[in-house]
Amino acid sequence: xxxxxxxxxxxxxxxxxxxxxxxxxxxxxxxxxxxxxxxxxxxxxxxxxxxxxxxxxxxxxxxxxxxxxxxxxxxxxxxxxxxxxxxxxxxxxxxxxxxxxxxxxxxxxxxxxxxxxxxxxxxxxxxxxxxxxxxxxxxxxxxxxxxxxxxxxxxxxxxxxxxxxxxxxxxxxxxxxxxxxxxxxxxxxxxxxxxxxxxxxxxxxxxxxxxxxx
Numbered sequence: 001x002x003x004x005x006x007x008x009x010x011x012x013x014x015x016x017x018x019x020x021x022x023x024x025x026x027x028x029x030x031x032x033x034x035x036x037x038x039x040x041x042x043x044x045x046x047x048x049x050x051x052x053x054x055x056x057x058x059x060x061x062x063x064x065x066x067x068x069x070x071x072x073x074x075x076x077x078x079x080x081x082x083x084x085x086x087x088x089x090x091x092x093x094x095x096x097x098x099x100x101x102x103x104x105x106x107x108x109x110x111x112x113x114x115x116x117x118x119x120x121x122x123x124x125x126x127x128x129x130x131x132x133x134x135x136x137x138x139x140x141x142x143x144x145x146x147x148x149x150x151x152x153x154x155x156x157x158x159x160x161x162x163x164x165x166x167x168x169x170x171x172x173x174x175x176x177x178x179x180x181x182x183x184x185x186x187x188x189x190x191x192x193x194x195x196x197x198x199x200x201x202x203x204x205x206x207x208x209x210x211x212x213x214x
Contacts, residue, residue, distance in 0.1 A: 009037055011048035011060060019046035023110055024060055026050055026082065027071025027098065028155045035103035036069075040110060053078050062089040067113060069096045069106055072205070073154065099188055100205060101157040105147045108190035111197040123191045123198040132164075132176040132189050132200070140193040142169045144176050149186035152206065164189075178202065 013019040023045050027033050033049035040047035050056050053074060068086060070079050086093055096113055098106050120137025132144060144165040151158035165176050178189075185203040 009033070009049045011046050011065065012041070013044070013046040014041050017044060020044045021066045021110070021114060022046040022064055023067045023069065024048055024050070024056075024065050025069045025071070025098075025106065026053065026056055026074055027069075027101065028073035029071070029101050029157060031156055032071070032101045032103050032106070036106045039103055039107040043107060043111070045110070053082070056082060057085055062086050062093065065090060065093055067094045067096060067110060069098050069110065071098045071101060073101070099199070099201060100147070100149055100159070100186060102147050102149065102159040102161075102188070104145070104161055105159075105188055105190065105199065108145075108147075108192075108197055108199050111192070112190075112199050115196045121191065121193045121196040121198055123189075123200055125189065125200050125202055127202075130178045130182075132178065132191070133173065134176070134191055134193070134198075135173045136169060136171050136193055138171050140169060140196075142167060142174075143192045145190050145192075146178060146182045146202070147188045147190065148183055148203075149205070152186070169193075 011022050011024055023040055025033055025036055028051050033051060037047045037049050050059055083095060094113055096109050122135040124133045126133060142165060145161055145163050147159060147161045149157055149159045183203060186205050187203040188201055190199045
């Protein structure tokens, strides 16, 4: 786990590697930011983070950023201000709204943004049957992971996850049932099939959890 203060987490990759993308995460939780940066770096990206909203533009060279992720604790007016300032310096940057303060989920959202819609992976959720449905256009190694929040206490939310499926699947439709332990709120599923990644919301975040921390 990274132990440096969040504002000093420069956008860096694992030494000796060539990063696939340069990612900046702006959020509140030091633990979530640190863990997400570590996951992204190990996945082959250059990643950095900050919880110093007012200093972001001075701490990072936005012309050297490909993706900016905003956490849910970033106030809406601050987020819109930063979007405008960042876009002014780098019109090509991609913005992602983080679904929850879950480090692995944030990393999955970044991967999903990089694979785009050109792949043959389709993922949907059937709430009545509590089943994740996926369709492959060719055989792939598939990993299905459920993520959910266990505490919404700011500024350090807590969460857990469970791998629901890890197997090679043939082309065509498949279903993955959700276990009872996955709650009906603040829950999400990521599906990785080959190089493609999709992230879907199973249960939305409760409204109180969406309020910015003071």
